[in-house]
Amino acid sequence: MGVIAMDKKQITLYYSSENSIGKQLNAYVQSSGKEHLTIDISKTNVTGxxxxxxxxxxxxxxxxxxxxxxxxxxxxxxxxxVNLDNDGWLKILDKNPRFLKNAIVIKGENYIELTSASDYKQYMDPDSAGIEKPYK
Structure with missing residues (x-):
């Protein structure tokens, strides 16, 4: 069992507000009208x-x-x-959250790496990617 809570009715977004894509994705999630949890790694410590x-x-x-x-x-x-062990890479993410390559969304048991704000629409609009069903 993982440490990250998973709920098929909730969108969880891990992003950095230190880059424009992260800010845009956060705005999309906030305005989606869906249950959500946003984790700005620039302000919230994410454990190893x-x-x-x-x-x-x-x-x-x-x-x-x-x-x-x-x-x-x-x-x-x-x-x-750069040759580092996992602890070294984790320290980079901890000290420099702006180096997070892409935002990460968790929806149910699906982990999705978002490279742009338009990715959010593709993956989160009902049935656009076949992973989401409309809420009842």
Missing amino acids: TQWAELAEGLGKDIPDLIAKDLPDFRETYGTDT
Whole structure:
């Protein structure tokens, strides 16, 4: 059993308000009229266990959650390949939440990585992706 609560009637959004896509997605979720929980990782500490669960739910490794191609990342950590263990990558997310590559939505048991605000409409509009059913 994971540490992240899952509810098929609730949208849970993990995002960083330090980037424009995160802000846009938060606005979409807030105005959706659906039950939601938004977690701004810039203001709320996400534990290593939660990050591990998010990565696993997406079928990724923790380093895959980090935008290593951002100019700020390269300026901070260099242009060479950064070799860290999972604890090191978690520290990067903790200290620099703006490096979160994409927002993550959990709807029921589905983990979805959103790369743009339009992704939200694609995945959250009823039956647009075959994962959501209209509320009764």
